[in-house]
Amino acid sequence: MAQLQLSEVRKSFGAVDVIKGVDIDVRDGEFVVLVGPSGCGKSTLLRMIAGLETVTSGSIRIGEREVKNLRAKERDIAMVFQSYALYPHMTVARNMGFALKLQGIPKDEIAKRVNDAAAILNLTDYLERYPKQLSGGQRQRVAMGRAIVRNPRVFLFDEPLSNLDAKLRVQMRAEIKQLHQRLGNTIIYVTHDQIEAMTMADKIVILSGGAVEQVGSPLELYDRPRNTFVAGFIGSPAMNLLEGRIGAGGMIELAGGGTLPLPVDVASPPKGGVIVGIRPEHMLLGGAGQGDLPLRIDVLEPTGSETHVMGKAGSVEVVAVVRDRLSERPGETLHLSVDPKHVHLFDAASGLRIAE
Amino acid sequence: MYVIPDFGRRLLGSAMVLGALAGAPASAQDVELTFAHFLANKSTEAPNVADAIARFREKHPEVELKEQISGTDEYLTQFNVGAASGEVPDVFMMNGSDTTALVAAGLVGAITPEFTADPDWGGRTPDGMTFEFSRDGEVYGVPYGQIITHVIYWNKDIFAEAGYDSFPATWEDFIGAIETFKEMGKTPISLGNKGRWVVVDPLFGTLVARECGPDFVPQVHSGEANFTDECHVAAIEDFKQLVDVGAFNEDANSLDNKQQRDAYLNGDAAMFVEGSWALPGILDSGNQSLIDATGIALWPSIKGKDENASLVTGGAGWSYALAARLEGAEREAAIELLKELSAVDYSRSRMEIGLLPAQNMAGVADDIEVQPLFAEFVSNVGDGTWQVVPIIPTNMPRSLLDVSGEALQDLMVGNKTPQEVAEAMQEDYDRSK
Amino acid sequence: MAPRAFQPSTIAIWLFLLPGIVVYGGVVLTPLIGGFYYSLFETKNFQFHWAGLANYVRLWGDGDFWFTLRNNFIIILLSVIFQVTTAFIIAVLMNSRLVIAPKFLRTAIFFPVILSPVVTSFVWILVFDINSGLLNNTLEAIGLGGLQQKWLDDPKIVIYSVTVALVWQYIGLFLVIFLSGLSAINQETIEAAEVDGASTFQKTIYVIFPQLASTWSVAIVLAISGGLKIFEHIFVMTGGGPGLSSTVVAQYAYSQSFLRANFSYGNTIAIAIVVLSLTLVSLTIWAFNRFVVKDRI
Ligand SMILES: Nc1ncnc2c1ncn2[C@@H]1O[C@H](COP(=O)(O)OP(=O)(O)O)[C@@H](O)[C@H]1O
């Protein structure tokens, strides 16, 4: 079966450690998204899985097999590159059939599989075109077609949508997800875009500086970020992270002024400094929740369904998203509160979530 | 390229006219003269020429003499291009093979009146020495020196080892000696013929004289003889016999004439064949035992033609000449320069380094101390032991040297028969004469 | 149509083109036209006589000319096989992480390119020396004394010996050309082929070679024009000998012009080389466009 297992995988380029001991388990048929800021080592990790980059230490298993020392062609994986990497001198049909041709599969069998894939991807009319005669979205589909005709055990995608415009990206996101549901192959998908991660993944692996920050389902990551990095990375607009300390009376006194309630799940609050995390969409107006966070309004952005409020609590930037239509104007002060069940608490020194 | 400095000179000329119009002071030197030659740098003759030029400058401060110095090959290229566009330097070096062409093109000036009138100049130059540079009774060039283009330098010790106390007197004996040297593991005749002229001139030319007699060159000129004549083909066959018995080192055609001499100086070869100009290289080698062991000889008598056995090709090859366009003060200055380049002092300094002068030196060079080998040279040439007959290539159109050189190399590697070589030469002669 | 404001006047266009036309005309066209003009004359005694196409007629029947040209073709053919192809293979290996110290290797291979032909020719003279040369000595030492040759003196092999020196010297040039061609193609296509299951050989044939087709045509054009121009190396190593056996067409033109003082015929040969060069180069480019590149890249 095509589960994939990375244990203690490391990679150094000369003296530079790029991947610093990564463990990931991927179940058969799972759609796993590797997400993290640019330069954190996502591509390197993916290329190691593909066999395009050597593994400095650790183990990579596909199914039951250790593949660390196998060549790319022996791993039965397919990869979709960020640049699509279509062969410019081959037609769409030959691009898609190339891997099959190398396997020595008969011509009519190749044609059949290419036609099937082309039908799935809406490429039937373009089979005789060359890549330069296609639009960006079509090229993207050819790149995927090239992967799916092979029916590999594992699909690897490296930021496949980053060269497309916003609208096409949303469309392709859906198409890839549908494709996965239809084919059921194991997919490892790399992106720096947390929305792609949230919308597509069965499981997200958050990578930062070559190490895994947290692994979990999209909602797990959203609801219980393990540390401030994950908290700030997942969700849009990003979670507000405010410094404070636990005051008398079980409230959190914020460094920039104001108070917030302790979360419900924290029984014995720590003595030192904390960081409080509140998602913008969990901010409540006036006294609807607990605590009091006075916010001097800088900008108001009504989107129709909701209003984005950007302002300062003391000297700290805070964003709130509220359902109501506001009559306040920039320069005026808004009082916010929060439901304790939506308060995230992190240790100021380690950045780790404080929870019982 | 030669044309460029010349063009530049004209530009300079017009610039000077402009300068004069603008009231700039005229040059202190009234006459400007260019002298193009290749006798500088590594050339053995360099000091003689440099000294003569220094003497000229001292005597004639009114002349601004500009030297245009290049290597031999470069010189040929530049000179050819210039001549083809109707330009030659004021004073230049003229090869015997270009005399006809330069006279016909009206580029070289005759010096006959000055040359014959002066007993110290024409009077001291033997008639044979101007053969290559004279046409229809007019003299066009002053020989730069005398050269004998065929001399066998032989190692007496190696010959003695092979059982020869003297140089073989007959061709058959000579071939026998060659075979003995081969058995001894010595190269019989060291040859470096990459430049092709070594075979054409030092080796082959004198074989022609031996087979065809002393008048072959004038007979070719007059049309009485051809390169396809039996005697000329026989000479080619003689040379081929040397090749066939293995007289030469196997890499003969990829070495140059310096390397052929080095192999002899190292004692690896019993002989080498070059011209009189090779002597200073032996005398300066610092290898005294080898100098002492070295003898000079000519090809032995061939096929019983003993009457030809003292014939050897020689002459000057190159001369100093002046442009036909010169007149007045410029021509006078050029004549003075030619005289300086053939004066007693110039000839003496040639002798001092072991080179033959073109002028008769009796009475003016008796005090020069010369090495015994060179003394032998001087006396052989002086007393008629060696009878000098014209060099073939320098008395033929320029192309013949290259054509014969190529054809004789082809002969050596079996790509041409003697008859084909002769035909190639005749065909070229007919085209170019 | 472009907006009027951005359209320079005809005079301005010609003014800007003028320097290029003058330089090109002066440097390229004048000697060509002059060369052709002189080829219509006969040179004798440093003078020119009108001869019409007589020199071309002579050239057509001149066995020596065709022989020297044959030597050029041997050189071109061997250059394409051993120089261009080897350079391509080395470039591909250097691009594929299979080679250690690629930068050093590139410098080492490129180094001979910057040496003067005279210097490298002397080095090869030492290698080919029949008695003390590296080549014959090595053959002796490894027990292959029977393979020793008179490298520069045997008319049957001399042209191949001098070609070895040429190939050696300029392989680096082609290597650099191919490396720059390689750097211009999308490396991910090569990796994609690897993931698609291609062996190194298959990657090279199916993915790299077609994408380098225009680089190949440049390299072959350079090999052809270089092979027709070649002169100095052979002149230094053998003087074109023995006999005519290693003479190339440029040396033949040189010796006609300067050693045989027949400028007209020398010019005729030079014009023939130019025409031949242009023909071969155009044919190569046409063939590449027609059969290899098509309209796809
Ligand atoms: N071949 C390489 N040599 C040296 N450093 C590299 C190499 N490839 C990638 N890196 C470094 O490794 C880090 C991770 O790169 P990459 O995996 O491409 O990041 P990501 O895909 O997450 O943006 C970067 O700092 C990058 O500079």
Ligand SMILES: [Mg+2]
């Ligand atoms: Mg990346």
